[in-house]
Amino acid sequence: MKRFVPLALLMVAVVLPWSTLNLPGLFDGPLNSPGTLQLLAVCLVFGGLALGYDLLFGRAGLLSFGHALSIASGAYGVDILVSHYGWALWSAVAVTVLAAATLAALLGSVALKTSGIAFSMVTLAFAQVGYILVNRDPGGLTGGEEGLPLKTAGLPGGLVGVVNTVNLYWLALAFLVVTVLVVHAIDRAPLGRTLIGLRDDERRIAVVGLSPYRLKLLAFVVAGALAALGGAVYVLVVGGASPHVASSEFTLALIVMAVLGGAGTRWGAVAGGILYAFLDQRLARLGGQLPGPFGQPLFVLGTLFILAVYFVPGGLAGLRGRFAPVRRALRRPAEVSAS
Amino acid sequence: MSTVVLLTLTGLGLAALYFLIASGLSLVFGLAGVLNFAHGLFLSVGAYVTWWAEPHLGLPLAVLAGVVAAAATGALVELAMIRPLYTRHTEQVLVTVGLSLAGVALLQSIWGADARVFPSFAFTRNVTTVLGAQVPDDRFLLIGAAVLVLAGLLAFLRFTRYGLVIRAGVENRNMVKALGIDVRNAFTLVFAIGGALAGLAGILGGMYFTSISPGQGGSLLIFAFIVVVIGGLGSVTGSAVAAVVVGVLQQFVNYYGVSGAGDVSVVALLAIVLLLRPAGIAGKAATA
Numbered sequence: 001m002k003r004f005v006p007l008a009l010l011m012v013a014v015v016l017p018w019s020t021l022n023l024p025g026l027f028d029g030p031l032n033s034p035g036t037l038q039l040l041a042v043c044l045v046f047g048g049l050a051l052g053y054d055l056l057f058g059r060a061g062l063l064s065f066g067h068a069l070s071i072a073s074g075a076y077g078v079d080i081l082v083s084h085y086g087w088a089l090w091s092a093v094a095v096t097v098l099a100a101a102t103l104a105a106l107l108g109s110v111a112l113k114t115s116g117i118a119f120s121m122v123t124l125a126f127a128q129v130g131y132i133l134v135n136r137d138p139g140g141l142t143g144g145e146e147g148l149p150l151k152t153a154g155l156p157g158g159l160v161g162v163v164n165t166v167n168l169y170w171l172a173l174a175f176l177v178v179t180v181l182v183v184h185a186i187d188r189a190p191l192g193r194t195l196i197g198l199r200d201d202e203r204r205i206a207v208v209g210l211s212p213y214r215l216k217l218l219a220f221v222v223a224g225a226l227a228a229l230g231g232a233v234y235v236l237v238v239g240g241a242s243p244h245v246a247s248s249e250f251t252l253a254l255i256v257m258a259v260l261g262g263a264g265t266r267w268g269a270v271a272g273g274i275l276y277a278f279l280d281q282r283l284a285r286l287g288g289q290l291p292g293p294f295g296q297p298l299f300v301l302g303t304l305f306i307l308a309v310y311f312v313p314g315g316l317a318g319l320r321g322r323f324a325p326v327r328r329a330l331r332r333p334a335e336v337s338a339s
Numbered sequence: 340m341s342t343v344v345l346l347t348l349t350g351l352g353l354a355a356l357y358f359l360i361a362s363g364l365s366l367v368f369g370l371a372g373v374l375n376f377a378h379g380l381f382l383s384v385g386a387y388v389t390w391w392a393e394p395h396l397g398l399p400l401a402v403l404a405g406v407v408a409a410a411a412t413g414a415l416v417e418l419a420m421i422r423p424l425y426t427r428h429t430e431q432v433l434v435t436v437g438l439s440l441a442g443v444a445l446l447q448s449i450w451g452a453d454a455r456v457f458p459s460f461a462f463t464r465n466v467t468t469v470l471g472a473q474v475p476d477d478r479f480l481l482i483g484a485a486v487l488v489l490a491g492l493l494a495f496l497r498f499t500r501y502g503l504v505i506r507a508g509v510e511n512r513n514m515v516k517a518l519g520i521d522v523r524n525a526f527t528l529v530f531a532i533g534g535a536l537a538g539l540a541g542i543l544g545g546m547y548f549t550s551i552s553p554g555q556g557g558s559l560l561i562f563a564f565i566v567v568v569i570g571g572l573g574s575v576t577g578s579a580v581a582a583v584v585v586g587v588l589q590q591f592v593n594y595y596g597v598s599g600a601g602d603v604s605v606v607a608l609l610a611i612v613l614l615l616r617p618a619g620i621a622g623k624a625a626t627a
Contacts, residue, residue, distance in 0.1 A: 063429065063432070110610050110613065110614065113613060113614060114613055117368065117372075117374045117428075117432075117572070118568055118572070118613070120374060120432075121374070121564045121565070121567070121568045122568065122609065122610075122613060124561060124564060125561065125564065125565050125568075125606045125609050126606060128561045128602070128606065129602065129603050129606045132599050132602045132603065133599065133603075136598055136599040138599075248557070248561065249440070249557075252376075252436050252439070252440060253440075255433065255436060256436070256437065256440070259433055293444065293445045293448040293449075295448060296444035296445070296447055296448045297444075298440045298441065298443065298444035299440075299441050299444035299445055299448065301440065301441075302437045302438065302439075302440035302441025302442070302444060303437070303441050305433075305436075305437040305440070305441075306420070306434055306437040306438060306441065309424075309430050309433050309434050309437065310423070310424075310434075313430075
């Protein structure tokens, strides 16, 4: 039965835009209103981005602080090719993802010479260069601090306009599904088990005769390509790239999502990403009505995250295990009476 | 010539800020193994407390109040947040990440997201002529403060009992524990020192940039991370040398190259150092 839960959830997600259900408190309009669909699309994109990041952090044990660089390459790459050079969307996405994967391979080959905290700092430094470049607006390409709105002229008609928000929602869902398929395929393949081995004890992997460096680089490149694809979808959903996607805060948010959901678990990062993005957007909307620091989404999310690190070590995914004794205790009398 | 002198002194001024932030980070990392993302928060606490206290107390006392508040924040963070996660390094990093997000948001909710004009000592508005260059005096304030801190820190590490424990702890924490010394007090002390230095850096940075904003700590922090890695984790002298190299390089390339090239060149330097000497200039040792 358990195997069909994700499939059932996927079916619900696919047919959700036909529902006119009103959930006051959670959403401002009915489920199929453009505003709600866009909010949900952003949540789905973040679910995918968080899972892509978790391939590095939760699986391979690489605490990268530079993931935003790959996302920003995807976002700005597509935006620049479409808005400035008038490329067709699909070729722009293909070229950008390839370029971002190459960039990840180059930077990863340097950064992975180090390990542990030094690796974190090096990836942070590389990503900071991307942030600086985006903000300096070289040659008028990135639009500097203002960001670069996506010109709709080059896009397929089905992705333009408020009426077609539902297509963006499905696109975001497709991205999430692709990421889940890729990451779960890696989990099942020998590569996934080797990555977890690397996380737990790198020397043992080296003793077996495998090259930790190459495996980590492979994971880094795959994660980079997924992130770039996510960045491209994000640009379509929100209608433009802004320097925020290149900032270190963006990577920190991904870390928070992965940990909140349960790093290294099958669905933890996805759940964490969706929950974080939802809270972030809802709290920003409610900001004015909440007293003092609670009006700042980051204050609430940061505090929630700290509490989660202390009191819910396995994240959302770990909660199941925590309630297992309770469930067993509840079930036992029933079983006894049945037998 | 005068341009070179001005650029060098400005670069050294910037290096002074980097050093003040990086030395605390480096000691915290060397001893406790924690990459402290909340260090930027200490910076902002120092700056904002000084900004807030200045109209009431006057500037010198306000600076003192800022440094003390930042040191207290550092000690408090160690006691309340880092210590319960003893030896769980990834969780410790994660907690400081959460704290840096929540802390900046808290500052924003109290004082707003906009930059505030920061007070400064009257003499920093003068200029001094050095070898034909008109150098604003705030550079000398930064450099002087950093040199004093460097001397004081090295003396503390070399000549006091706590300095000895810290140096030994950076070298080999387990051995210090095995000798029956409670390293955890040294952790708190190092966090307090790091907080005080970061607070001072925040105050001096506020004077130098003439304004403060909640996010300022974060942007300085990234260059301080680079300085720590180049200088070698845990080494105060390494941090000082690396800070000078990074600050001066950044100024010169920014002046002679295109805008932003200085920041990129610093990261390029980081990549080169890591490829040639993965442990940084000084390696992992607290040199006193």
